[in-house]
Amino acid sequence: MIGLLIVDDHPVVRDGLRGMFAGDERFEVLGEAADGTEALAVARRVRPDVVLMDLRMPGMDGVTTIRALREQGFEARVLVLTTYDTDSDVLPAIKAGATGYLLKDTPREELFRAVSAAHRGESVLSPAVASRLMGELRSPAREPLSQRELEVLGLIAQGCSNRETAGRLFISEATVKTHLLHAYAKLGVRDRAAAVAAAFERGLLGG
Incomplete structure (x- = not known):
């Protein structure tokens, strides 16, 4: 059974995700948090296998939280689950140590597969995010204008x-x-x- 920590500043989103995963015997929701600071405290207490992480939250945001989890030695895999797929969101999250990056319109079964894959250490990216990353890798380094x-x-x-x-x-x-x-x-x-x-x-x- 994969232990989950759900981090999102919207209670309705946390409720929906908790209900979704609670109905599947492969997963157990160990805790929830509304921001990064709370996420770190809950993670210390419950030691999740996978963290479902929102990015834009008041206080400590998702990228800062991902980085803090890595720096503090947590072995949990972080799967970003957000509404945003812009370069300014995707790239910092991946660089901070996120194992995967999905959008909130991801279908239920796809999300389940993604969590299982993240738990195994596999990178999981939504198609839109994968395209963005490939475009970034293929583009030449941007030299600043004089x-x-x-x-x-x-x-x-x-x-x-x-x-x-x-x-x-x-x-x-x-x-x-x-x-x-x-x-x-x-x-x-x-x-x-x-x-x-x-x-x-x-x-x-x-x-």
């Missing part, structure tokens, strides 16, 4: 032509083109519009 490249992009975003940009920055038009080409390469894009969009998306240019 201050001058950001200035050029900022003026382009305001609608300036290469000539107008050159005039405002007191550089040649050829230099503007060179800065743009470097920015394209670093952003993984091929034209001005895509470069501006990518820069805004990454928070490199003001809104």
Whole structure:
């Protein structure tokens, strides 16, 4: 029997998960927690095999809790169960030591299989999350844009032509083109519009 600790700040989610696992003889819910601090305290008391971990919680969040579990020597496998699948959620959780990452719309039987697999030490990822990780691994390391490249992009975003940009920055038009080409390469894009969009998306240019 696999002993579980359910960590989620929403009582209705904890109730639903507890009821789901309580109806299957392969699992036993040993405890629940509403945030990371409580999760660590409960984990010390009940020593779960698998922790079902939400990520966005008040107080100590999921990633910080995963890291703390590892640092404090807990051998429990951590299976993230969340609504969010953005890079800013997935990558830190995996790096912190999560064995798996599933979304809350995962079907019941798939969740059961995932918990069993996590207990065996196998990595479990929802298809959407797996695609994100593969994309991240395949993309080249992102070199940061230089201050001058950001200035050029900022003026382009305001609608300036290469000539107008050159005039405002007191550089040649050829230099503007060179800065743009470097920015394209670093952003993984091929034209001005895509470069501006990518820069805004990454928070490199003001809104």
